[in-house]
Amino acid sequence: MSDTTAAPDMLSWTCPAPLRDRPRVVMGHGGGGVMSAELVEQVFLPAFGQVAPGGLTDSAAVELGGARLAFSTDSFVVRPLFFPGGSIGDLAVNGTVNDLAMSGARAAYLSCGMILEEGVELATVGRVAEALGAAARTAGVRVVTGDTKVVEAGHGDGVYINTSGIGLIPPGVDLRPQRVVPGDVVVVSGAIGLHGVAILSERENLRFEVAIESDCAALGGLVEAMLAVTPDLHVLRDPTRGGLAASLNEIAAASGAGVVVQERAVPVPPPVASACAVLGLDPMYVANEGKLVAFVPRDQADAVLAAMRAHPLGAGAAIIGEAVADHPGMVVARTGLGGTRVVDMPLGEQLPRIC
Amino acid sequence: MKYIDEFQDPELAARLLDEIRATVTRPWALMEVCGGQTHSIIRHGLDQLLPDEIELIHGPGCPVCVTPLEVIDKALEIASRPDVIFCSFGDMLRVPGTGRDLFQVRGEGGDVRVVYSPLDALRIAEENPGREVVFFGIGFETTAPPNAMAVHQARARGIRNFSLLVSHVRVPPAIEAIMQSPQCRVQGFLAAGHVCSVMGTEEYPALAERFKVPIVVTGFEPLDILEGVRRTVRQLERGEHTVGNAYPRAVRPEGNPAARAMLDDVFEVTDRAWRGIGVILDSGWRLSERYRDHDAEHRFQVGDIATLEPAECRAGEVLQGLLKPHECEAFGTTCTPRTPLGATMVSSEGACAAYYLYRRLELPARAETTAPSLKESSVV
Numbered sequence: 001m002s003d004t005t006a007a008p009d010m011l012s013w014t015c016p017a018p019l020r021d022r023p024r025v026v027m028g029h030g031g032g033g034v035m036s037a038e039l040v041e042q043v044f045l046p047a048f049g050q051v052a053p054g055g056l057t058d059s060a061a062v063e064l065g066g067a068r069l070a071f072s073t074d075s076f077v078v079r080p081l082f083f084p085g086g087s088i089g090d091l092a093v094n095g096t097v098n099d100l101a102m103s104g105a106r107a108a109y110l111s112c113g114m115i116l117e118e119g120v121e122l123a124t125v126g127r128v129a130e131a132l133g134a135a136a137r138t139a140g141v142r143v144v145t146g147d148t149k150v151v152e153a154g155h156g157d158g159v160y161i162n163t164s165g166i167g168l169i170p171p172g173v174d175l176r177p178q179r180v181v182p183g184d185v186v187v188v189s190g191a192i193g194l195h196g197v198a199i200l201s202e203r204e205n206l207r208f209e210v211a212i213e214s215d216c217a218a219l220g221g222l223v224e225a226m227l228a229v230t231p232d233l234h235v236l237r238d239p240t241r242g243g244l245a246a247s248l249n250e251i252a253a254a255s256g257a258g259v260v261v262q263e264r265a266v267p268v269p270p271p272v273a274s275a276c277a278v279l280g281l282d283p284m285y286v287a288n289e290g291k292l293v294a295f296v297p298r299d300q301a302d303a304v305l306a307a308m309r310a311h312p313l314g315a316g317a318a319i320i321g322e323a324v325a326d327h328p329g330m331v332v333a334r335t336g337l338g339g340t341r342v343v344d345m346p347l348g349e350q351l352p353r354i355c
Numbered sequence: 356m357k358y359i360d361e362f363q364d365p366e367l368a369a370r371l372l373d374e375i376r377a378t379v380t381r382p383w384a385l386m387e388v389c390g391g392q393t394h395s396i397i398r399h400g401l402d403q404l405l406p407d408e409i410e411l412i413h414g415p416g417c418p419v420c421v422t423p424l425e426v427i428d429k430a431l432e433i434a435s436r437p438d439v440i441f442c443s444f445g446d447m448l449r450v451p452g453t454g455r456d457l458f459q460v461r462g463e464g465g466d467v468r469v470v471y472s473p474l475d476a477l478r479i480a481e482e483n484p485g486r487e488v489v490f491f492g493i494g495f496e497t498t499a500p501p502n503a504m505a506v507h508q509a510r511a512r513g514i515r516n517f518s519l520l521v522s523h524v525r526v527p528p529a530i531e532a533i534m535q536s537p538q539c540r541v542q543g544f545l546a547a548g549h550v551c552s553v554m555g556t557e558e559y560p561a562l563a564e565r566f567k568v569p570i571v572v573t574g575f576e577p578l579d580i581l582e583g584v585r586r587t588v589r590q591l592e593r594g595e596h597t598v599g600n601a602y603p604r605a606v607r608p609e610g611n612p613a614a615r616a617m618l619d620d621v622f623e624v625t626d627r628a629w630r631g632i633g634v635i636l637d638s639g640w641r642l643s644e645r646y647r648d649h650d651a652e653h654r655f656q657v658g659d660i661a662t663l664e665p666a667e668c669r670a671g672e673v674l675q676g677l678l679k680p681h682e683c684e685a686f687g688t689t690c691t692p693r694t695p696l697g698a699t700m701v702s703s704e705g706a707c708a709a710y711y712l713y714r715r716l717e718l719p720a721r722a723e724t725t726a727p728s729l730k731e732s733s734v735v
Binding site: 023024025026027028034204206270279280327330332335336337338339340341342344347 | 360363365368397398399400401402403404446449458459461462463471577692693712713714715716
C-alpha cells in the first residue's frame with residue numbers, strides 16, 4: 001500500500017447525473033412492479049379509452065346477460081419450458097384459473113393461443129399440450145377455443161402461450177382491495193418463493209443442496225373452501241410476478257390502509273431462504289404460482305385459516321400480519337429482531353447481487 | 356443450507372444488545388465498510404435497536420456504487436457492438452452510465468447476458484468462437500479471484516475471444532483515504548468479512564496502529580454485525596486499537612492463499628477512481644502486462660473514454676457521516692433508486708438506497724410513493 005496517498009477532500013466527492021426516461025421497452029416493464037404499472041397507466045389505458053374500472057387488475061368483474069363474470073387473460077413466456085414442479089402448460093392453465101379465482105370465480109372456460117417457433121420439435125409441443133390438458137382437467141376447466149401461430153426461427157423461445165378465461169362470480173362475493181379496512185387479518189396460503197427460485201435455479205443451472213420445486217397449482221378449490229366459511233373475504237391476490245411484496249403494496253395503495261407484516265411469521269422454506277441468501281434476492285419479491293394472500297375480517301380469520309389448512313393447497317397457511325390505520329398505502333415489516341422496515345413495491349425485476 | 360436462522364436469533368441478539376448497552380459510556384461513530392453490511396443493518400433494523408450513543412456511518416464498500424461512470428460508459432460502448440456478447444452480474448445492468456444502462460443496450464439489440472460466474476462467460480466464449488465475449492469484472496477483493504481465474508483459464512485453454520473489462524478496487528486504501536480526510540469522524544471500523552476471507556487480516560494492523568482505530572472483521576448476518584459492534588465498542592471504551600476477528604468461521608489471518616496467488620498472477624495494483632469519491636492511489640487492480648491481451652479496454656480501444664461527473668449529489672458527505680441520506684434535499688424527490696443522482700442510491704447496498712427502500716416510514720414525507728395508483732374497481 002502506498003504511503004503517498006493524497007488526503008482526499010471528502011466534501012468534493014461527486015456523483016453522476018441520473019438516468020431518467022427510457023425510450024425502449026426493457027425487461028423491467030414486464031416485472032410486475034412499478035414499471036409495469038406505469039406502462040399500463042401511461043401507454044395502454046389512455047390508448048384503449050373505455051376500459052372497465054379496475055382495468056389494472058389481473059381479472060375484471062363484468063356483467064353480461066344478467067350473469068356476473070370474471071374475465072382474465074395472461075401470456076406465458078417462461079424459459080425453460082419444463083422445470084421442477086411443472087411446465088409452461090401447467091402455468092398457462094393455472095395462471096389464468098388463479099386470476100379468476102382471485103375474483104372469487106371458479107374458472108369455467110379457457111381459450112388457448114399457441115405461438116410456436118419454427119424449428120421447435122413437435123414432440124416438445126405435444127408434451128406442452130399434454131401438460132396443459134392435464135392441468136385443465138385437474139382445475140376442472142375446459143379449453144373451448146384456441147389459435148395457433150408460428151413465428152420464424154429466432155423470434156421466440158420455442159413455445160409462447162396465451163390463455164383467457166371466464167368464470168361465474170358467486171352471489172354475495174365482492175373481492176376488491178377497496179374493501180380492506182384497518183383490523184383485517186392478512187393470511188398467506190403457504191410457503192413463498194418456491195416457483196421463482198425453482199425457475200431461476202433451472203434456468204441458470206444453479207444446483208442447491210435441496211431440489212426446489214415450483215408450487216404451480218390451481219387455487220379455485222382452495223378459494224371455494226374459504227368462501228364456504230364466509231363470502232365476506234375482502235380481497236384475494238395470487239402473488240406471482242413481484243411476489244408477496246407487490247401484492248401487499250397493490251392492496252395497500254388501492255385500499256388506503258397500511259399493512260404490517262411480521263417477518264418471522266412469513267413462511268419461507270429454508271431452501272428458498274438459502275438460495276435467496278446466496279443470490280442476494282428477497283423472498284418477499286420472488287414469484288409464486290400456487291399461493292394466495294387474503295385480507296380477512298378479523299372475526300372470521302380463525303375460521304378461514306382452519307378451512308385453508310384443511311385443504312391440501314392451504315396446509316401451510318399462516319397469519320402474517322394485519323391492515324392498520326397507520327402509514328396509509330405503505331407496507332411495513334416488523335423484523336425478527338424487533339426493528340421495522342418498509343417493504344416497497346418492486347421497481348422492475350429483482351437482480352442477483354454481485355456479492 | 357444451515358446457518359441463517361442461527362445468526363438471526365432474537366434472544367441471542369437481545370443478549371448482545373444488552374452487552375453493548377452495558378459497555379457504552381459515550382458516543383462512538385463506527386463505519387461498516389461493506390455495502391452488504393449496510394443493507395443488513397437497515398433491513399433488519401439493527402440501527403434502531405442499538406443504543407443512541409452508537410452511530411453507524413455507512414462506508415463506500417458497495418461494488419456497484421463505486422464503479423466509476425466512465426467504466427460504465429466503456430461497458431455500454433463495448434456491449435453495443437454487434438460482434439460482442441457482454442456478460443455481467445445482474446445488478447450492474449441497472450446502473451446508469453451517461454444517459455443509458457445495460458438494460459437499454461439490450462433493448463436496442465445488444466447481446467447482454469446476466470451470468471452468475473465469470474466461468475459462465477468463459478463457457479459462452481468457448482461456445483461462440485466467432486464472437487467476442489466480454490465479462491464485466493468489477494468489485495472488491497471478493498469478486499476479483501474468480502475473475503482472475505477466468506482469465507487464467509482462458510489463457511491456459513487458448514480461448515482468445517474472452518476478455519475482461521476490469522474495475523476492481525481494494526478496501527485497505529479506501530480505509531486509509533477515509534481516515535486521512537480532514538472531515539473524518541470514524542472512530543472504529545467493521546471490516547468486510549468476505550474481503551478478509553480472501554485477503555486475510557495482514558493489511559489491517561498497520562492501519563489500526565497508524566490511525567489509532569480498532570478494526571474488527573465482521574460478517575453479514577444480524578448477529579455477526581452485533582458481535583462486530585460489541586467488540587469494536589469494547590476496544591474503544593478501553594482505549595485499544597487492535598485488529599479483531601468477529602467472523603472466524605469464514606476468516607483466517609492468512610485468508611485464502613490460493614485465491615491470493617491467483618490475484619498476484621493475473622492482476623497488478625493500480626490507482627483507481629471510485630465513483631463519487633475520486634482517484635485513490637493504489638486502490639485497485641488491473642490485468643498485468645502478461646494478460647493484457649485479455650483486457651477489454653485495450654482490445655476495444657475504449658481507454659480514452661472519459662466522463663465528467665457533475666457535482667449534483669452529496670454522497671461524499673453521506674459516506675463520511677456528515678449527512679444522513681434523508682437529510683440530503685434530493686433524497687426521495689429528484690434522487691430515488693429509479694433515478695439515482697449518485698452512487699449511494701444506485702444499488703440496494705448503497706446507504707441512500709437502503710434508507711429509501713426500508714426507512715421511509717420514519718423519514719419526512721418528501722419521499723415520493725412508488726406504489727402505482729390502482730383505480731377503484733366495480734362491476735360494470
